[in-house]
Amino acid sequence: MTLQAIRNAWNDFFFTKQPVTGIAIFRICFGLVLILNALFLLAGFSDWFGSHAIVQYSTALTFTGTGRINLFSILGASDSSAYLIYGTHLIAIVGLTLGLWTRSSAVVAFITLVSLHHRDPLILNSGDTAMRVILFLLMFSRAGDAFSLDRWRALKAGTTTGPPAFQMPWAQRLMQIQICIIYFSTACFKLQGEAWTNGTAVYYTTRLWDFERFPVPFLNDSLVAIRLMTWASLAIECALCSCVWVKEWRNTVLILGVLLHLSIEYSMNIPIFQWVMMSLLVAMVAPQDMDRWVAGLQGRWHALPAPLEQPVPVSRRRKAA
Amino acid sequence: MNILPMKNVPPAATNWRLIGIKCFVIFHIIVLVCCGVPGSFPLKDRLLQVLNPYALRVGLWQYWNMFAPEPFSLNAYLEAEIEFADGTKSVWSFPQMSKMGYFEKMCSERYRKWAVDEIRLDEKSLFWADTARYVARKAQTDPSNPPHIVSLRRHWHVIEDPNLAFVPVGSRVLASRFQTYRFYRYEVHAEDVL
Numbered sequence: 264m265t266l267q268a269i270r271n272a273w274n275d276f277f278f279t280k281q282p283v284t285g286i287a288i289f290r291i292c293f294g295l296v297l298i299l300n301a302l303f304l305l306a307g308f309s310d311w312f313g314s315h316a317i318v319q320y321s322t323a324l325t326f327t328g329t330g331r332i333n334l335f336s337i338l339g340a341s342d343s344s345a346y347l348i349y350g351t352h353l354i355a356i357v358g359l360t361l362g363l364w365t366r367s368s369a370v371v372a373f374i375t376l377v378s379l380h381h382r383d384p385l386i387l388n389s390g391d392t393a394m395r396v397i398l399f400l401l402m403f404s405r406a407g408d409a410f411s412l413d414r415w416r417a418l419k420a421g422t423t424t425g426p427p428a429f430q431m432p433w434a435q436r437l438m439q440i441q442i443c444i445i446y447f448s449t450a451c452f453k454l455q456g457e458a459w460t461n462g463t464a465v466y467y468t469t470r471l472w473d474f475e476r477f478p479v480p481f482l483n484d485s486l487v488a489i490r491l492m493t494w495a496s497l498a499i500e501c502a503l504c505s506c507v508w509v510k511e512w513r514n515t516v517l518i519l520g521v522l523l524h525l526s527i528e529y530s531m532n533i534p535i536f537q538w539v540m541m542s543l544l545v546a547m548v549a550p551q552d553m554d555r556w557v558a559g560l561q562g563r564w565h566a567l568p569a570p571l572e573q574p575v576p577v578s579r580r581r582k583a584a
Numbered sequence: 585m586n587i588l589p590m591k592n593v594p595p596a597a598t599n600w601r602l603i604g605i606k607c608f609v610i611f612h613i614i615v616l617v618c619c620g621v622p623g624s625f626p627l628k629d630r631l632l633q634v635l636n637p638y639a640l641r642v643g644l645w646q647y648w649n650m651f652a653p654e655p656f657s658l659n660a661y662l663e664a665e666i667e668f669a670d671g672t673k674s675v676w677s678f679p680q681m682s683k684m685g686y687f688e689k690m691c692s693e694r695y696r697k698w699a700v701d702e703i704r705l706d707e708k709s710l711f712w713a714d715t716a717r718y719v720a721r722k723a724q725t726d727p728s729n730p731p732h733i734v735s736l737r738r739h740w741h742v743i744e745d746p747n748l749a750f751v752p753v754g755s756r757v758l759a760s761r762f763q764t765y766r767f768y769r770y771e772v773h774a775e776d777v778l
Contacts, residue, residue: 277609306691317718331641377643385702386694392646433609444620448648451622456653466746467655469753472682473696483753534690
């Protein structure tokens with residue numbers, strides 16, 4: 264391998280233009296999860312963000328330090344500023360999901376989300392962290408170039424024609440790297456733990472009363488099944504940060520990842536997190552694959568609204584090029 | 585591979601823009617890897633010293649130790665004992681997921697996170713006074729008899745190694761088998777319950 268070959272591979276990976284269908288579909292899935300998250304935040308809103316919140320603003324500042332992105336430091340930690348920030352966040356994530364002023368919506372959604380996170384860092388879980396970091400990267404993507412009101416308006420105004428142009432996928436690549444870091448990191452942590460290596464971790468997690476959701480009686484009462492589930496989840500997490508990069512295995516690994524998250528969603532009460540992770544897996548699908556599937560779906564069922572999007576099958580694009 | 589030219593952008597500007605994007609990409613790969621990858625090694629630690637201020641300010645800080653390295657092996661809950669001005673006492677229970685229905689549990693998960701994962705721990709003692717004040721506000725029903733002392737107590741029961749004692753899923757442990765420890769005592773001031 265030469266330096267030139269590495270440089271070419273780097274440029275090809277980050278900067279060779281790709282279809283935007285995948286990142287647009289990811290934007291919609293991720294946006295829906297953000298909306299769900301925002302609605303859940305309403306439960307206990309004043310306890311977390313209000314002027315009489317559990318954690319006083321001064322305590323939160325002592326914990327986080329000053330100088331962070333935090334609109335509360337400008338607007339003050341009052342009820343009205345909390346509702347203003349939350350309301351703005353809600354409007355921005357709805358805009359992001361619909362693809363209305365997509366980039367501006369993403370920027371506003373990110374700033375308001377980070378502000379809420381910095382207001383009360385005690386209530387954050389890994390899903391919040393994933394949403395925050397991915398939303399940061401989404402700001403730089405061309406997620407509004409397809410399946411969006413922005414595109415519909417541009418088509419209507421005549422400022423664009425034909426299918427969406429291919430774009431450099433570097434922002435989506437950064438998201439994919441971040442997603443792999445999540446799985447790599449959690450797998451590394453787990454491999455250091457005795458319960459994960461001896462196969463009893465799922466036993467402990469299913470005996471935590473606070474996390475109970477729907478029952479899984481037979482599997483969770485057999486130590487052999489518990490061991491298999493522990494090791495299988497660990498193996499899938501390892502695959503999601505490694506085998507997912509092998510083209511032939513990618514979609515299988517992603518399906519296994521979705522099944523893992525769905526099974527956790529069924530059995531454990533960890534709201535939002537599994538849906539965040541499943542939406543992130545959409546960003547891992549190869550842009551060409553997503554483009555092909557969408558074109559295939561459109562061809563088969565004509566299910567997608569024509570004014571919003573008219574993707575041209577990859578084969579036809581190649582001919583045209 | 586299909587490479588389409590950028591519209592309406594002169595080549596020189598495109599080059600500068602590309603260089604800027606490349607710098608941004610390289611910088612953020614380093615930030616994401618240093619902030620996200622576990623473990624401590626000299627190069628990472630040195631880079632983190634430089635990058636941490638940026639990551640913290642922007643919101644790129646991250647931890648991925650969910651149920652790891654060991655999953656939680658205890659069931660725990662918090663209670664607060666409130667002593668009122670007239671000497672009477674009452675107990676205020678922090679929200680407990682195990683006593684909630686499906687939907688309520690979903691909406692209230694952040695209360696579990698706050699109480700069981702954070703306030704219970706000695707490392708989070710910074711937040712104990714705020715918590716006690718919150719409990720005092722919640723417990724205040726009669727202005728002529730305000731809360732005087734709030735004590736925070738944690739209760740926990742350790743889940744034993746399944747090879748030693750296998751407990752069927754859904755089984756409940758008697759309350760008497762829970763251990764209890766009062767970890768904080770707060771004297772309530774008049775302005776705390778306003």
